[in-house]
Amino acid sequence: MNPEIKSYFPILNQEINGHPLVYLDSAATSQKPTPVIEALKEYYEFDNSNVHRGVHTLGNRATEKYEGAREKVQQFINANSTQEIVFLRGTTTAINLVAQSYGRANVEEGDEIVITYMEHHSNIIPWQQLAKERGAVLKYIELEEDGTISLENVRAAITDRTKIVSMVYVSNVLGTMNPVKEVAKIAHEHGAVMMVDGAQAAPHLKIDVQDLDCDFFAFSGHKMVGPTGIGVLYGKKHLLEAMEPVEFGGEMIDFVGLYDSTWKELPWKFEGGTPIIAGAVGLAAAIDFLQDIGLDEIEKHEHHMAATAMDKMSKIEGLDIYGPTDPAKRAGIVTFNLKEVHPHDVATVLDMSGIAVRAGHHCAQPLMKWLDVTATARASFYLYNDESDIDRLVEGLRSAKEYFSDVF
Template sequence: MINAQKLRQEFPILEQVVNDEALVYLDNAATTQKPEAVLQTLENYYRKENANVHRGVHTLAQRATQKYETAREKVCQFIHAEKTEEILFTKGTTASLNWIARSFGDRFVQAGDEIVISYMEHHSNIVAWQQLAKRKKAVLKYIPLTKKGFLDMEEAKKQITNKTAVVAITHASNVLGVLNPIAELTNLAHLHQAIMVVDGAQAVPHMPVNVKELDVDFYAFSGHKMCGPTGIGVLYGKQEWLEQMEPVEFGGEMINFVHLYESTWADLPWKFEAGTPNIAGGIGLGEAIDYLDKIGLVEIFQHEKELVSYVLPKLQAIEGLTVYGPQDPYEHTGVIAFNLDDLHPHDVATALDMQGVATRAGHHCAQPLLQYLGVAATVRASFYLYNTKEDADRLVEAVKETKEFFKYGTF
C-alpha cells in the first residue's frame, strides 16, 4: 500500500504555498511532478557527465553514452519489450505518433485504405491520421462510444474491416477516465491484417503495461507524465516493422555512411534518432522508471482507484455537478472531468486555483470528444501517486466554495 503522505515529501514543488493556500496539485494528466531523485540525476548529468553520446572516445562521452543507453534498456524492461532495438527515443507521445503516421503510413497506407480511431482520442492521435488520410486519400473512421463513455466494441467490429490498414486507439482516456481493451482491439485489427497503434500517455505512468502480451505493433508514451523530464518520449515498435520503415528525420547520428549523392542508415534503433538527442531527458526518464519500479505500478494503480472511489461519490453528491464518463468509481481511472452548474470551466478552475487547488480547464486536446459529449469544455482533476485523501477533500470543499462564491459572491 502506498503512503502518499510520505511520498509527497520527495517532491519539492508540492511543499509550496499558492494563493496563500497549501498547494494541491491535481493536473497530473497534463504533467506530473518530479521527485528529488530525478532532479538530482538531471543536475548530476549536467554538472559531471555532460557530453555528446555515441561519438566520443573520451571518458565523459563514454559515461554519458552508457547512462543514456542504460535508460533505453530500462524502458525496454519497463514495458516488457523483446529487445532494445524496438525502443526509440522521441520528444514525446505526439512526436512518436507522427513518426508512425509519416514513416509507416507514407509507405504502407494506400488510397482507399481505412484508418480507424475513436471519438475519445487526444488531438495527437487524430491530427496525424487526418493528415495521412489526406496525403494518401485514405478513409478516416471513428468508433463511437457507449452511453457510459466506453468504447463501443460492437461498433468497433463493424468499423474495422478488411480495408483497414491502421487502428490507432488511446489506452486510457485523458477526459473520460476509461481504460480501453487494447488486447481485444489488437486481435481484431490483426484479424483484418491491420496494425495496432496505441497512445499510452495516460496508461504507462499508472499501471503495468506489457507490449508483448498486448501484441501491439506500436506503443507511444511520454516521460513527463511519469515523473520524468519534459521533452523525452518513447516509441515502441515491433522490429519487423521498424526495419521496413524509413526515417522521418535526417542528419547526424542516424547514418551509417554519407556519400555525395546517397546515404545509408544506422542500425535500429539509432536510424530514427537524428541529431543530438535529449540526453539528460533520457537519463532522467531512466531514473523515473527506477523510482516508479520501486513503488510498484500495481500499487500506484490501486492507490488511484482508492482515491477515485473516495472522491467521486463526494463530487457526484454536489448539486449541479456533472461528471463525464463512467459514474461507477471502480470503472474510473484517476482522471475526473466535470462541469459545475452553468459556470464556465475556466471560471471554476480559476476559483479552485485561488484556493490552492490546481486543476485544468478547457477541451483537453480532445475537441471531437467534447463535441460528441455536447460541451465546449470541462474542468479536469487528475490524481497520481503523491495525492492523498486530504487532497481529495480539499478539491471537494473548493468546488463547494466555488459554487457558493458564484451564488453569493464571497468565499
C-alpha cells in the first residue's frame, strides 16, 4: 500500500497523550480523507438545498449530486438499477426496514429465521422482534471451533420452513469472512431470501451483489471513509416493489388525499422526509477515493496486516487471539485478550501510548457468550495503517502486560 495514503487523513497527524496517534479502531468507524471532507465543505458552501421538489438552480444542483451518488453506489456494488439503491441512516436502519416490511409481510407462525452466533446486535434484535411478533422460530447456525461456519451446518439449519437467512459478510469481532454466496444459494433452494450485513465488508472487499445473488445487502458510509449518518440498502427490484414503506411523510408520497395516499416509485418510497443529501455527497466522494486506490489492493493490504499482526502478537505470552488462525479466512480485524487483565484496562493503557483500540462486547454479546468471555479488545486495520502501527501495538501490549504483572 502506498505510504502516502496516510497523508490524506488529517486526523492522523496529531499526538495523543504525547505520542503519535495510532488509530486501530476502523471497524467501529473509519477516518475521513481530505477529498471527502472537501466534498462535504463544497456542498454546504455552494450547493446546499433540498432535493427533488425545487426548480431553482441550487435545488437542481443538489438533486443532481444526490442522485449522482445513487448511481455511483449502484456501480460500486454492481446492482442492476438505481431503483435497487435506497439511502438510509446506516446498516441498522436497513436491516430493520427489511425485518419490518418484508418480514412482517412474509413470515408467518412456525416459519424460521436463520442467523449466526457472530452477528452484530443490529442483525439479531430486529429478527428477535419479528419472531416474537409473528410466532416464528429464530435459529442459529452453529460455529466451528475457529469461529467460521461450515456449509454442512448451514444446510442443517436451513429448511423448507425458513423464510429469511441473515448473515454478516465479515464478523466485526472475529474478522471471519463468511461464504455468503454459497449460503444464498442454499437459502434459495429452500425458497428463503438472503440478507447480508455488509457493514464490515463494503469498505474492504470488492462487492458484486449480482454475483453474490443476495436478495438484500446493507452497508454504512462511515466505515468506508465516508460521513456518518448515511447508509445503503440494496434490494432486488421485485422484492422492493412488493414491500411497503415503514416511514411516512414528505418526499415518499405520490398523491395524498384526506383518507388515503399513494407512494412514489422505487427507491423514493422508502426515503421519507428530507433525505441525507450531504451524506450521499460524502459517500460518493468516499467511493471515488476507495476505487482510485483499488478494493483489491485494500483487501490484499488488510490480509497482510492481519497476518503480520497475528504473527507478532502470538509471540506475547498470555495473549489469546480469537477467530480463524488462517489469515486468508479473515479481514483486517484481530480480537484478543491478555490473560487476567480486563480489556478495558488494556485499552486504557494503550491509549496512554496514543494507540486507539476498541474494548467491550462489540455489540455482539451472543458471540461473547460463545467465546466464554465477557469482553475483548480489538485492533482493526484499514488502508491507512502500516507495519509500524503493528509494532507500536505489540510494544504497547508488552508494556501493558509488564504493568499489570507488577500491579498484581
